[in-house]
Amino acid sequence: MTTQTSSQTLKLRSEDQPTTVKAVPLDKEIENIIRSSKNIFVGSKPSEKLSFGPDPEGLEILPTATRQRLEESGIDISKGYPSKPDKSKIPVYLDEAAAIRTDTYPFVERAKNADPEKKALLGAAKEVIHLTKHIGTEIVGLQLSELTDKQKDELALLISERVVVFFREQKLSPQKQRELGEYYGRVEKHPQAVRVNGLDGVSVIWSNYSTKKSKRPLTFKNVNYGNFNSNKYTGGTDDWHTDLTHENQPPGVTHLHLDAIPDVGGDTYWGSGYAAYDKLSEEFKKFLDGKKATYVSLHGYLDRNDPFAGPKKIERVHPLVRTNPATGWKSLFLNRKYTKRILGVSPVESDIILNYLFDVYEKNADIQVRFKWGPTKPGYGVSALWDNRVSIHRTVWDYEGQDERHGTRVTSLAEVPYFDPESKSQREALGLPLDE
Numbered sequence: 001m002t003t004q005t006s007s008q009t010l011k012l013r014s015e016d017q018p019t020t021v022k023a024v025p026l027d028k029e030i031e032n033i034i035r036s037s038k039n040i041f042v043g044s045k046p047s048e049k050l051s052f053g054p055d056p057e058g059l060e061i062l063p064t065a066t067r068q069r070l071e072e073s074g075i076d077i078s079k080g081y082p083s084k085p086d087k088s089k090i091p092v093y094l095d096e097a098a099a100i101r102t103d104t105y106p107f108v109e110r111a112k113n114a115d116p117e118k119k120a121l122l123g124a125a126k127e128v129i130h131l132t133k134h135i136g137t138e139i140v141g142l143q144l145s146e147l148t149d150k151q152k153d154e155l156a157l158l159i160s161e162r163v164v165v166f167f168r169e170q171k172l173s174p175q176k177q178r179e180l181g182e183y184y185g186r187v188e189k190h191p192q193a194v195r196v197n198g199l200d201g202v203s204v205i206w207s208n209y210s211t212k213k214s215k216r217p218l219t220f221k222n223v224n225y226g227n228f229n230s231n232k233y234t235g236g237t238d239d240w241h242t243d244l245t246h247e248n249q250p251p252g253v254t255h256l257h258l259d260a261i262p263d264v265g266g267d268t269y270w271g272s273g274y275a276a277y278d279k280l281s282e283e284f285k286k287f288l289d290g291k292k293a294t295y296v297s298l299h300g301y302l303d304r305n306d307p308f309a310g311p312k313k314i315e316r317v318h319p320l321v322r323t324n325p326a327t328g329w330k331s332l333f334l335n336r337k338y339t340k341r342i343l344g345v346s347p348v349e350s351d352i353i354l355n356y357l358f359d360v361y362e363k364n365a366d367i368q369v370r371f372k373w374g375p376t377k378p379g380y381g382v383s384a385l386w387d388n389r390v391s392i393h394r395t396v397w398d399y400e401g402q403d404e405r406h407g408t409r410v411t412s413l414a415e416v417p418y419f420d421p422e423s424k425s426q427r428e429a430l431g432l433p434l435d436e
């Protein structure tokens with residue numbers, strides 16, 4: 001008797017008596033079943049098709065401004081856009097997924113070379129506008145694609161000090177955007193994210209496209225769920241979070257460039273982790289300093305030893321209060337979406353403390369900036385560069401898919417997070433009052 005499986009042939013004796021057979025790698029068999037199934041999917045949302053590469057369906061809704069930018073940049077969109085990842089390269093098993101980028105990458109903090117006064121950058125700008133007291137600065141009159149290395153180093157310092165820096169009216173190709181990201185660190189190449197054709201590491205941020213492909217699209221009502229428990233109620237990112245905190249070396253400079261911007265709506269918020277830390281009492285800060293927590297991935301993978309238990313997330317341990325190497329300031333390093341458990345305290349204590357810290361970070365409007373992307377000159381995009389190590393962010397999905405909004409994101413991985421007990425908080429370092 002011969003039983004065919006997807007990749008192996010098992011030979012049994014006619015009398016049903018097993019004979020010595022070639023060892024079947026069970027993991028591989030399960031993996032093959034999973035990979036060939038249209039209904040079982042680990043790694044991301046279920047996809048309709050297992051195809052990959054440029055997506056013709058994306059072209060149906062491609063904003064005119066985006067098409068213009070891609071064509072001007074020489075990106076071939078004749079077969080479709082954006083490029084879907086090859087599902088066969090997405091890990092199925094947790095150990096494989098966790099092993100990606102566990103090597104320690106030698107990170108160079110560019111801000112360390114910068115002139116603290118940032119004369120080359122700020123001196124060349126037409127205008128420098130602080131959007132709020134504690135977070136967010138807009139630079140007017142400079143093109144990101146033309147910055148010198150000296151200006152890039154100073155920009156790195158400014159981003160770390162002000163948390164997020166904006167540039168309007170930018171002529172920026174996806175290639176140039178990736179080049180700038182490479183200057184700031186190893187560019188993260190997300191195995192599951194749709195990307196610009198031929199440009200791994202340039203992720204496409206395009207809610208109307210994901211809504212079109214999703215079996216559970218965002219709605220006016222369900223975007224509310226993310227405020228409570230986005231992992232449980234929705235997979236969307238319209239809630240406060242920090243990108244990729246489960247990485248061994250989570251991102252530092254993260255750069256979103258929007259080339260299609262709604263006339264009204266589609267704003268983005270950022271919150272300052274330095275200021276959130278400084279909102280706490282000095283006693284509570286002391287308690288938190290040196291504590292560690294677990295951070296989980298967005299996507300789930302199968303446990304090799306228990307594949308039928310369903311997808312599990314990658315978990316990484318990082319310090320809850322983190323020192324920023326550019327400024328030397330302490331920052332809360334946590335977010336409601338991915339920070340799961342403070343180590344060394346009970347689960348109940350951990351939940352209560354984390355929920356309080358999330359609230360402090362998310363609810364204090366004086367430590368946040370809300371950025372309105374538009375308007376910009378036709379044919380020009382707008383860039384936001386933030387320090388992902390010291391911030392949380394969220395988008396505002398108020399345009400409900402009725403307006404065009406499309407962007408490209410390049411994320412540069414930074415250092416392995418650390419806590420330096422000698423480091424100061426931002427207010428301490430700047431000599432600002434710390435009274436209750």
Ligand SMILES: [Fe+2]
Pocket residue numbers: 237241242243393
């Ligand atoms: Fe994000």
